[in-house]
Amino acid sequence: xxxESLQDKKMAVQESIDIxxxxxxxxxxxxxxVDIIFGYPGGAIMPIYDALYDYxxxxxxxxxxxxxxxxxxxxxxARSSGKVGVVFATSGPGATNLxxxxxxxxxxxxxxxxxxxxxxxxxxxxxxxxxxxxxxxxTPVTKWNYQxxxxxxxxxxxxxxxxxxxSGRPGPVLIDIAKNAQIQKFSYTGYTYCNHIRSYRxxxxxxxxxxxxxxxxxxxxxxxxxxxxxxxxxxxAELEFKAFIEKGGLPAAxxxxxxxxxxxxxxxxxxxxxxxxxxxPNVLTNECDVLIAVGxxxxxxxxxxxxxxAKQAKVIHLDIDPSEIDKNIKADIPVWGDCKETLPMIxxxxxxxQRDSWTAKFQECNEKEIEAVIHDEMHPTSEHMTxxxxxxxxxEITKGNAIIVTDVGQHQMVACRxxxxxxxxxxxxxxxxxxxxxxxxxxxxxxxxAPDRTVVAxxxxxxxxxxxxxxxxxxxxxxxxxxxxxxxxxxxxxxxxQQLFNDKRYSFVNIESPDYVAVAKGYRIEGNxxxxxxxxxxxxTMMLEHDGAYLLEVFVGKENNVxxxxxxxxxxSEIRLK
Amino acid sequence: xxxxxxxxIYTENQVGLLNRIAIIFSRRKINIESxxxxxxxxxxxxxxxxxxxxxxxxxxxxxxxxEKQVDVLKAYFNTNDEIIWQELALYKVPTDTIAEKAKVERxxxxxxxxxxxxxxxxxxxxTTGQREETDTLLNVLxxxxxxxxxxxxxxxxxxxxxxFYEKLKEFEQSKPTTRIDSINRSRIEEETIDL
Numbered sequence: 001x002x003x004e005s006l007q008d009k010k011m012a013v014q015e016s017i018d019i020x021x022x023x024x025x026x027x028x029x030x031x032x033x034v035d036i037i038f039g040y041p042g043g044a045i046m047p048i049y050d051a052l053y054d055y056x057x058x059x060x061x062x063x064x065x066x067x068x069x070x071x072x073x074x075x076x077x078a079r080s081s082g083k084v085g086v087v088f089a090t091s092g093p094g095a096t097n098l099x100x101x102x103x104x105x106x107x108x109x110x111x112x113x114x115x116x117x118x119x120x121x122x123x124x125x126x127x128x129x130x131x132x133x134x135x136x137x138x139t140p141v142t143k144w145n146y147q148x149x150x151x152x153x154x155x156x157x158x159x160x161x162x163x164x165x166x167s168g169r170p171g172p173v174l175i176d177i178a179k180n181a182q183i184q185k186f187s188y189t190g191y192t193y194c195n196h197i198r199s200y201r202x203x204x205x206x207x208x209x210x211x212x213x214x215x216x217x218x219x220x221x222x223x224x225x226x227x228x229x230x231x232x233x234x235x236x237a238e239l240e241f242k243a244f245i246e247k248g249g250l251p252a253a254x255x256x257x258x259x260x261x262x263x264x265x266x267x268x269x270x271x272x273x274x275x276x277x278x279x280x281p282n283v284l285t286n287e288c289d290v291l292i293a294v295g296x297x298x299x300x301x302x303x304x305x306x307x308x309x310a311k312q313a314k315v316i317h318l319d320i321d322p323s324e325i326d327k328n329i330k331a332d333i334p335v336w337g338d339c340k341e342t343l344p345m346i347x348x349x350x351x352x353x354q355r356d357s358w359t360a361k362f363q364e365c366n367e368k369e370i371e372a373v374i375h376d377e378m379h380p381t382s383e384h385m386t387x388x389x390x391x392x393x394x395x396e397i398t399k400g401n402a403i404i405v406t407d408v409g410q411h412q413m414v415a416c417r418x419x420x421x422x423x424x425x426x427x428x429x430x431x432x433x434x435x436x437x438x439x440x441x442x443x444x445x446x447x448x449x450a451p452d453r454t455v456v457a458x459x460x461x462x463x464x465x466x467x468x469x470x471x472x473x474x475x476x477x478x479x480x481x482x483x484x485x486x487x488x489x490x491x492x493x494x495x496x497x498q499q500l501f502n503d504k505r506y507s508f509v510n511i512e513s514p515d516y517v518a519v520a521k522g523y524r525i526e527g528n529x530x531x532x533x534x535x536x537x538x539x540x541t542m543m544l545e546h547d548g549a550y551l552l553e554v555f556v557g558k559e560n561n562v563x564x565x566x567x568x569x570x571x572x573s574e575i576r577l578k
Numbered sequence: 579x580x581x582x583x584x585x586x587i588y589t590e591n592q593v594g595l596l597n598r599i600a601i602i603f604s605r606r607k608i609n610i611e612s613x614x615x616x617x618x619x620x621x622x623x624x625x626x627x628x629x630x631x632x633x634x635x636x637x638x639x640x641x642x643x644x645e646k647q648v649d650v651l652k653a654y655f656n657t658n659d660e661i662i663w664q665e666l667a668l669y670k671v672p673t674d675t676i677a678e679k680a681k682v683e684r685x686x687x688x689x690x691x692x693x694x695x696x697x698x699x700x701x702x703x704x705t706t707g708q709r710e711e712t713d714t715l716l717n718v719l720x721x722x723x724x725x726x727x728x729x730x731x732x733x734x735x736x737x738x739x740x741x742f743y744e745k746l747k748e749f750e751q752s753k754p755t756t757r758i759d760s761i762n763r764s765r766i767e768e769e770t771i772d773l
Contacts, residue, residue, distance in 0.1 A: 198651070326639070389584070
């Protein structure tokens with residue numbers, strides 16, 4: 001692939017060839033080292049699909065069952081591989097079906113390039129068949145978007161699209177290509193990579209005075225606390241991050257998108273932040289003297305009530321996106337820049353320290369949480385299984401080596417709380433947008449992004465029914481993903497809130513499920529359903545050892561709740577253990 | 579306390595960018611009081627002038643969101659005392675009443691206005707100035723059977739600005755060297771500290 005793009009480059013000085021816009025799109029993808037596209041054809045993108053017919057050997061295309069499935073697959077691919085996910089969809093409904101995934105990728109900073117077909121340029125604005133104003137619909141949910149009506153623009157715009165999607169704080173880019181541009185012949189002079197746009201500054205300049213100030217503040221601190229997010233993973237700064245916390249003896253807690261950047265077993269990994277996070281990280285946020293935020297954005301699910309959040313602490317905020325600094329929490333020291341560069345600069349100035357009495361406080365809190373919550377979750381006295389014990393059993397078998405893809409709701413919180421990870425890019429979930437239906441298609445993409453790894457999609461009985469059609473994609477392409485449905489016969493998280501805050505008025509949270517094993521069978525996917533504890537280990541092992549996709553439904557207690565919990569409108573130290 | 583801020587944005591000339599900028603305000607339910615787009619001192623670079631009534635903290639965050647847009651080169655925000663600003667207003671009045679009841683010459687002089695068109699049936703005055711000035715003339719002309727009134731968006735020049743040529747040169751280098759505002763968060767985000 002690399003040679004082809006070099007040839008293309010060479011050609012730039014020598015000659016040009018006449019190709020059509022569609023072929024130029026595919027040449028661009030090859031030059032950008034794209035190996036897989038998730039998509040769905042339709043009228044307005046047919047010329048591109050026609051060109052794809054001849055590029056079958058160079059570009060793999062996965063036919064999904066719904067464009068939303070396509071874009072979530074693209075997201076899963078991007079998250080497990082660290083590369084840009086590529087998605088094709090047609091105009092009109094094809095494009096509007098991408099919107100949820102774009103919003104999800106936007107808020108979770110996932111690099112995507114989505115290419116949508118559009119009606120002929122002369123039909124724009126005429127309410128033509130399958131015409132939608134895709135650019136305006138997607139403007140708030142894309143990092144950048146652009147409509148191409150002339151094939152000559154295709155190489156340079158796609159180069160720009162890939163550069164914007166993956167640089168700085170990554171995000172989704174949508175390129176809408178009118179059908180006339182797809183069929184238009186033009187003289188192609190090769191593909192030139194984009195590495196600079198004058199109006200776009202992906203990385204702010206690093207200011208040395210803040211690096212020095214941050215290091216001094218940490219050195220003087222008695223109770224420093226690090227909270228980290230996906231910035232560490234997106235910046236591929238896992239090693240730099242570890243060196244930083246190890247030298248400073250800094251306890252570190254993660255947001256759910258930061259999960260897996262630091263291995264679970266690391267002695268300084270003190271757990272999860274936020275609404276259903278661990279007790280220690282939440283309570284001690286309000287006891288630390290310096291709070292060091294790395295590549296995270298102080299989401300309200302992390303901070304709880306802002307006026308009761310870390311008021312006693314000085315805040316150091318490292319982020320590549322300047323608009324995140326001071327957005328929710330005022331930073332005393334703003335460290336703008338890519339944390340892969342800023343972390344080592346700070347580490348170099350840190351005193352080598354161990355802070356045993358401070359880190360012991362996290363341990364004390366953890367013991368309290370084990371006693372009040374975790375013990376019962378892992379060793380329930382009830383005959384019904386808990387989600388926690390299922391995850392725990394899964395850990396034992398996978399040894400923390402699997403990629404865990406979760407959907408949204410109780411099972412997601414439980415999986416994030418209890419799943420163990422040994423390596424980065426292993427936790428894939430819809431964090432910011434909270435998109436139910438994310439996990440199944442994202443797991444498909446995650447498997448293509450990391451084909452050698454085991455991918456387990458953990459999904460509730462609500463979320464699975466939102467994108468269950470993607471079982472068809474799994475069937476057709478033999479995608480080896482393991483689907484673990486935690487079925488509590490409720491929309492569990494909403495039910496939990498209704499129980500705790502709406503006097504158990506269970507309004508429309510009773511959800512019936514089909515016979516999932518039969519559904520899977522219909523898609524020629526092996527499956528099993530269990531409700532007894534004694535079948536758990538055996539069934540999980542069977543699922544993981546099965547050669548190919550497998551669906552395991554586990555019935556869990558109907559009215560189990562996720563604790564601890566910081567109720568909405570409360571401060572993090574008001575976290576409830578029951 | 580909410581006050582008037584003028585936001586000046588230098589952008590590429592790109593279809594759809596107006597919407598991309600406008601939704602940053604509408605998403606936060608901020609009303610745009612006035613919006614002007616025009617060429618700038620640099621060829622090919624567009625300049626937006628937007629007026630909103632907001633808290634400084636809100637304006638700062640909004641400006642950062644604007645600056646984050648790929649096609650935006652730079653955004654500034656200023657209070658009224660940091661800028662020179664003008665608006666243009668047109669007033670259409672019946673010529674006969676004006677001729678009868680008021681001395682046109684005197685009106686023009688008093689309010690710095692000029693007649694753009696004088697026809698038998700109507701006269702159009704034009705004046706430029708700040709809100710109070712254009713409003714005053716509006717009040718004066720009201721009783722004379724004002725037929726139409728229109729006022730343009732605000733255009734503004736930042737007193738301390740050295741223009742955009744230098745900044746653009748910096749941006750055009752393949753290694754961008756722009757700086758974010760300093761720790762004391764000075765309003766015009768031009769930096770004084772050199773590393």
